[in-house]
Amino acid sequence: MKKILLASTSTIYGGTYLSYLQEELAVFFANVDEILFVPYAQPSGVSYDEYTQIAQKGFESIGKKIVGLHTFENPKEAIHQAKAIFTGGGNTFLLVTRLYQFDLMGTLREVIESGIPYFGTSAGSNIAGLTMQTTNDMPIIYPPSFDTLGVVPFNLNPHYLDPDPDSKHKGETRETRIKEFHKLNDTPVVGLREGSSILFESNRFILKGTLTARIFLKDKEPFEATNEDFSSLFKQMDR
């Protein structure tokens, strides 16, 4: 049975990398010692090695070993062997491009569908959706497709931001952008605020954190969902 944890962000204001998620991660990864880390979203500044070290630090206090996918000669084999997977944030266009380039999108989907625990933050959460079309990221590279893992039956908008009523800026708000997505697409979208995450286990969805999530359905007014609403909204996992 699938087991998925999708966080809006790796780091909340005033915290360190994954600090706010420690308890959650200890439970989620209770049965594994080693987690395969997918560093491809990182546009650099930091190397894949450095990024993996950052991830390792985030898992140190709960005693998990993090191994970078980039260290394997055969990444496809590494994913097949993994006991758990974590994809970190960065740029979603870059992450998706690399996953296609290394022909790993299908492999990742396969192992997640088979029950290997999958944890994502930001771009790593984005790719769990049906497409990456509700990312906030800049198109810094041209991916072969916008289709992603589709291991959950909706798209995500991580780092969801409420419109600022005092803003004098005339760029589109996040809500406007997601509504535009629904002019051309049907997929439900979950706006996930900082500090929120979505857990799927025992065949149901749980909304984690203290905030509600903003739900966008085509041709409907967006609305706020509590955990209770959430689990009934996305009961079905049919793709």
Next chain:
Amino acid sequence: MKKILLASTSTIYGGTYLSYLQEELAVFFANVDEILFVPYAQPSGVSYDEYTQIAQKGFESIGKKIVGLHTFENPKEAIHQAKAIFTGGGNTFLLVTRLYQFDLMGTLREVIESGIPYFGTSAGSNIAGLTMQTTNDMPIIYPPSFDTLGVVPFNLNPHYLDPDPDSKHKGETRETRIKEFHKLNDTPVVGLREGSSILFESNRFILKGTLTARIFLKDKEPFEATNEDFSSLFKQMDR
């Protein structure tokens, strides 16, 4: 000789559509009575007809007639016949997809290079750059390419937003996003703030409006450019 006006936005806070640009537009379009309007960036909500009417209203007081490109059976021919062109804002992914779909990217480039005055706002400004890869828009549709008109020797980031020092939000700032673009690409990027526009005429660039523009060059610290800096920065129009 090319004649191009690229505005960050169509509408500034407290104004109406194109109201802040009236004087500029009167001079820019002094020699034409009719302007061909490209409405394709509009993801709907409003139809192409309605969007064209909005554009018409923006040009009413300076006595220009606006004709929607969508009203022509042969849009390629319409572009070839146009005396001036205006592309409105909306979603850049959608605009670029439609321009490729109707095979108009090359035609547009050709007539602009031949000296037909081109005015763009937001997404319409974005496509004047070498690629659309520094848009802020959501990838609501998959374009056949990110390459755009390249009638100016840089990319644009319209609606440029300075980082908010008080923000507790952990999503990437605009500056971070553009720096990420430069990890993978060389093209200079101009962050154009609300109320600013770039005019190219008599073979030189002029920065319009009261604000500086933020310039991003690969492997350099971003910096502010006044009009004086601007014209010397982008003197060369070699592609």
